Amino acid sequence: xxxxxxxxxxxxxxxxxxxxxxxxxxxxxxxxxxxxxxxxxxxxxxxxxxxxxxxxxxxxxxxxxxxxxxx
Numbered sequence: 001x002x003x004x005x006x007x008x009x010x011x012x013x014x015x016x017x018x019x020x021x022x023x024x025x026x027x028x029x030x031x032x033x034x035x036x037x038x039x040x041x042x043x044x045x046x047x048x049x050x051x052x053x054x055x056x057x058x059x060x061x062x063x064x065x066x067x068x069x070x071x
Contacts, residue, residue, distance in 0.1 A: 002065075002068070005061065005064075005065045005068075008061055009058065009061055009062065009065070012054055012057055012058040012061065013058065015054055016051060016054050016055065016058065019047055019050055019051050019054065020051065022047055023044065023047045023048070023051065026040060026043055026044055026047065027040075027044075
């Protein structure tokens with residue numbers, strides 16, 4: 001695998017891990033009534049959208065990398 005591709009994969013995985021942690025913290029904040037339902041929904045939608053975008057990017061990069069390696 002090309003070093004540049006692995007670095008991109010690693011960065012995406014790190015970002016996903018960070019966002020997953022933020023999402024869990026957000027859920028805990030709502031459970032403790034530290035934020036309103038509206039605040040939770042807004043922030044959760046943003047984080048979830050970013051998680052989905054990064055997961056798609058990671059999957060595409062991994063697929064492309066496997067394709068390049070098999071060529």
